[in-house]
Amino acid sequence: MAGPYRDRGVQLDVVTFTGRDGLAAELEAAGATVLSVPGGSVPKVALELRGLVRSRRPDLVHTTLFDADLAGRIGGRLGGAPVVSSLVNVAYGPEQRANPALTPWKLEVARVADRSTARLVRRFHALSTHVATVMGPRLGIRPDHIDVVPRGRDAARLGAPGPERRASVRRELGVDDTTPLVVAAARHEYQKGLDVLIRAWPSIRAEMPTARLLIGGRQGNESALLERLIDEQGPDGGRERRADGGIELIGPRDDVPDLLCAADAFVVPSRWEGLGSILVEAMALGAPVVATSVGPIPDLAGSWARLVPADDPSALADAVVATTGQPAAEAARRARVAAQQFEEGYTLDAVADAMVAFYERALA
Numbered sequence: 001m002a003g004p005y006r007d008r009g010v011q012l013d014v015v016t017f018t019g020r021d022g023l024a025a026e027l028e029a030a031g032a033t034v035l036s037v038p039g040g041s042v043p044k045v046a047l048e049l050r051g052l053v054r055s056r057r058p059d060l061v062h063t064t065l066f067d068a069d070l071a072g073r074i075g076g077r078l079g080g081a082p083v084v085s086s087l088v089n090v091a092y093g094p095e096q097r098a099n100p101a102l103t104p105w106k107l108e109v110a111r112v113a114d115r116s117t118a119r120l121v122r123r124f125h126a127l128s129t130h131v132a133t134v135m136g137p138r139l140g141i142r143p144d145h146i147d148v149v150p151r152g153r154d155a156a157r158l159g160a161p162g163p164e165r166r167a168s169v170r171r172e173l174g175v176d177d178t179t180p181l182v183v184a185a186a187r188h189e190y191q192k193g194l195d196v197l198i199r200a201w202p203s204i205r206a207e208m209p210t211a212r213l214l215i216g217g218r219q220g221n222e223s224a225l226l227e228r229l230i231d232e233q234g235p236d237g238g239r240e241r242r243a244d245g246g247i248e249l250i251g252p253r254d255d256v257p258d259l260l261c262a263a264d265a266f267v268v269p270s271r272w273e274g275l276g277s278i279l280v281e282a283m284a285l286g287a288p289v290v291a292t293s294v295g296p297i298p299d300l301a302g303s304w305a306r307l308v309p310a311d312d313p314s315a316l317a318d319a320v321v322a323t324t325g326q327p328a329a330e331a332a333r334r335a336r337v338a339a340q341q342f343e344e345g346y347t348l349d350a351v352a353d354a355m356v357a358f359y360e361r362a363l364a
Helices: 002-007 021-029 042-056 066-078 104-118 129-139 163-173 194-207 223-231 239-245 256-262 277-285 297-301 313-324 328-345 348-363
Strands: 013-016 033-036 061-064 083-087 123-126 146-148 181-185 212-216 247-251 265-268 289-292 306-308
Touching: 002 348, 013 021, 013 042, 021 033, 042 066, 061 066, 066 083, 066 104, 083 129, 083 348, 104 129, 123 129, 123 348, 129 146, 146 348, 163 256, 181 194, 181 256, 194 212, 194 223, 194 313, 212 256, 223 247, 256 277, 265 277, 265 313, 277 289, 277 297, 277 328, 289 297, 289 313, 297 306, 306 313
Parallel strands: 013 033, 061 083, 083 123, 123 146, 181 212, 181 265, 212 247, 265 289, 289 306
Antiparallel strands: none
16 A cells, blocks of 8 residues: 555555564565554554654554554644544444453453544544444444545455466365355454354355365364364264365465465354454455445445345355356356446545545545
């Protein structure tokens, strides 16, 4: 995203709290200046940011994600710069309270801190109308102080789908062309619903006995549960028979666009989403998608993906089987609809134009 900002006359400084050497090199190559402040408590980081803002004198400070929001809002205002923040997900609601990794009192403390520092923000950017509608009341933000701009993707960087790419990726994955391949890619967290997909797998396997399920993504609070559920997939429920279940956790990936091109069904079984950014990539590539009908996903993917209720393994299994076995003409139709939608509103140029307009409104 840094390159399109540069092309539109925006000088972009990116401040990190933790070392991300690969990301820093990529941002710098695109024309951004990458700066780093020591991590630590929110007050400590806020003071570091105050000094940085005073020395760099930016026109705006833009914060994203909880810790950066708290520290950036305080540090930006103390440094004398107006602050804007991005709302990228829904939080503090019943879906999050159902998360076994969160305790209600911690969730409420976080909401109070978020809501209190939100008063320091001049304008908010939301990834979807759903996020704006839900988070505005929860954080006490007036609707006319929120601009909705989705995430975009660079079509050239994603590449083009096609038979050769599909065959090449599947060879690398060790999957032949006749094997039904189901793929998911998400971090191992309750929000992402990967446990629901694994619970649906026996029903999918009953219809497609040779099918394989590859799950990419970094480990998280649900990793142990996912491992246990996978171990139970074998005929004797033991680890030595795990391969019989046809499921493999393939870890963090930097080739998700390739996985999208190789999959017969790409599954997004989330319990909630702010946008579902991976669906923007799937949209651009015309991938065959099964997703849950939560939050903004019906608006984003309802015309080209198969949607099912969240937390419903049976409905998910039926949709995966239907998608994997859909006629070529139907798959092509859905791919065309998706690609057209991407071109109309989710390219990097379209999103960059909208974000620059957002910054101009904040400065005005």
